Amino acid sequence: xxxxxxxxxLDLSSEELRQIINRAIELKNKRDRxxxxxxxxxxxxxxxxxxxxxxxxxxxxxxxxxGSALFLSPRDTQLGRGEPLQDSAKVISxxxxxxxxxxxxxxxxxxxxxxxxxxxxxxxxxxLHPCQLLADMQTFFEYRGDIKGKTVAWIGDGNNMCNxxxxxxxxxxxxxxxxxxxxxxxxxxxxxxxxxxIQFFDTALEAAKDSSLIVTDVWTSMGQEDEQAIRExxxxxxxxxxxxxxxxxxxxxxxxxxxxxRGEEVTSEVIDGPQSVVFPEAENxxxxxxALLEFLLC
Ligand code: CP
Ligand code: NVA
Numbered sequence: 124x125x126x127x128x129x130x131x132x133l134d135l136s137s138e139e140l141r142q143i144i145n146r147a148i149e150l151k152n153k154r155d156r157x158x159x160x161x162x163x164x165x166x167x168x169x170x171x172x173x174x175x176x177x178x179x180x181x182x183x184x185x186x187x188x189x190g191s192a193l194f195l196s197p198r199d200t201q202l203g204r205g206e207p208l209q210d211s212a213k214v215i216s217x218x219x220x221x222x223x224x225x226x227x228x229x230x231x232x233x234x235x236x237x238x239x240x241x242x243x244x245x246x247x248x249x250x251l252h253p254c255q256l257l258a259d260m261q262t263f264f265e266y267r268g269d270i271k272g273k274t275v276a277w278i279g280d281g282n283n284m285c286n287x288x289x290x291x292x293x294x295x296x297x298x299x300x301x302x303x304x305x306x307x308x309x310x311x312x313x314x315x316x317x318x319x320x321i322q323f324f325d326t327a328l329e330a331a332k333d334s335s336l337i338v339t340d341v342w343t344s345m346g347q348e349d350e351q352a353i354r355e356x357x358x359x360x361x362x363x364x365x366x367x368x369x370x371x372x373x374x375x376x377x378x379x380x381x382x383x384x385r386g387e388e389v390t391s392e393v394i395d396g397p398q399s400v401v402f403p404e405a406e407n408x409x410x411x412x413x414a415l416l417e418f419l420l421c
Contacts, residue, residue: 126239126241126243126419127419128236128243128244129242129243129253130232130236130245131245131251131253131290132253132256132287132290132291132294133293134253135294137295137296139418140257140295143257143414143415143418144261144264145264146414147410147413148261148264148410150413150414150417151261159188159190160188160189160417160420160421161189161190161416161420163189164188164189164190164191165190165192165193165218165221166181166185166192166193166219166220166221166223166416167192167195167215167221167222167223168181168192168193168225168246169200169215169222169224169225169226170194170196170224171196171226171227172247172345172346174225174246175382176380176381176405176408177246177247177254178194179409180408180409180412181223181412184412184416185416188413188416188417190220193219195215208234208238209237209238211235212235212236212243213238213239216238216240216241217240219241220241220420221241221242221244221416221419221420222235222241223243223246224243224245225246225247225248226247226248228249229248229251232245244419249283249344250283251283251286251290252283252284252287253287253290254408254412256287256288256290256291257407257411257414257415258404258408258412259338259378259404259407260411261407261410261411262376262400262403262404262407263376263378265403266400267336267374269295270295270335271295272296272297273336274297274299274300274334274335274336275288275297275298275300275336275338276299276331276334276336277300277302277303277338277339278303278330278331278337279302279303279358279388280307280341280342280354281307281308282307282309282344284338284340284380285301285303285309285340286309286313289309289316289320289321290313290316292317293317293318296320298321299317300321300322300330300331300332300334301321301322301324302323302324302325302327302330302361303361304357308323326360327362328367328370331367331368331370331371331375332370333371333372334371334372334375335371335374335375336375336376336377336378337367337375337377337378338377339388339389340379340380341383341384342355342357342361342384342387342388358387358388362389362390363377363388363389363393364389364390364392365396367393368393368398375398376400377389377393377396377398377400377401378399378400378401378404379404381401381405
C-alpha cells in the first residue's frame with residue numbers, strides 16, 4: 124500500500140484537516156507525556172535550508188511520543204554529492220518510519236515521496252509550507268473558533284506561505300484577501316486553484332478591511348538573499364503597522380511564521396502588541412505536528 128504523504132494541505136480532506144487541528148488543541152491541553160504512540164519509531168529530517176522552529180518542533184514531538192529524530196543535512200550525507208533522489212528515498216525509507224524534508228525545490232519533495240515507502244512530510248519548499256498552516260489554523264481556532272466564513276488578509280510576498288494560505292482557504296472555507304506588489308503575486312496555478320475564495324487588492328489597507336486575521340512573512344525568503352535591496356523597495360508599502368491593524372476587525376489577530384524582521388514587514392508595535400499571537404503560533408508547530416505524526420503513523 125502506498126504511504127500517506129503530507130506535501131500540501133490538499134493531501135488531506137477538509138474533515139481530516141479539521142480533525143488534525145482539533146487533535147492538536149487536545150494534545151496541547153492534555154500535555155500527557157505518558158502517551159507515547161510512536162515508541163521506537165524514527166523520523167528522518169532532511170534540511171537543505173536553515174530552521175529553528177521546524178527542526179525543534181519535529182524533534183521534540185518525536186521524543187514526546189516515544190520516538191526519535193535524525194537530523195540530516197546534504198552537506199554531511201551523500202545527498203549533497205549527487206546521489207540520485209530516488210535511490211536516497213528508497214534507502215532512507217527502508218530504515219526509518221517517516222521522512223521530513225525542507226528543500227529548495229518543491230520537486231525534490233515530490234520525487235522523494237514518489238520513491239519513499241514511508242510517509243513524507245513537507246517541512247517547507249520554495250512553493251509551500253503546509254506544516255506552518257497547521258499551526259496557524261490551530262492558533263486561530265484556539266483564539267477565535269472555526270475560521271469558516273471569516274476573512275483573512277495576506278499582505279506581502281506571494282510566496283510559499285501565501286500559497287499555503289490559498290490552500291487553507293480552500294480547505295477551511297474562508298475568504299483570503301491578498302495584497303502583494305504586482306511583480307510578487309502568487310503563481311498562476313495557485314491563483315486559479317483558489318478561485319472565488321481569493322480576492323486581490325491594490326493596497327494593504329484595502330486588503331485589511333473586514334479581516335479577522337492579518338498575516339505577513341519576510342520580504343526576502345531563504346535563497347533570495349541577493350534580492351534583498353530590490354525587495355525592500357518593492358515591498359515598502361506593504362509593512363504591517365498599526366494603521367493596517369486598525370483597518371481590520373477590532374478583534375483581528377496578527378500572525379507571522381517567524382523569523383521576522385521588525386521594521387521591515389512588520390513594526391515592533393504590531394508584532395509585540397496585544398493583537399499578535401506569533402509566539403503561541405510558533406509553539407503550536409509542536410502540537411500541530413504531533414497531531415500530524417499521529418495521523419500519518421498510527
Ligand atoms: N516558521 C518556520 O518554519 O520557522 P523555521 O524556519 O525556524 O523552521
Ligand atoms: N517564506 C519564508 C518562510 C520561512 C519560514 C522562507 O521561505 O524563507
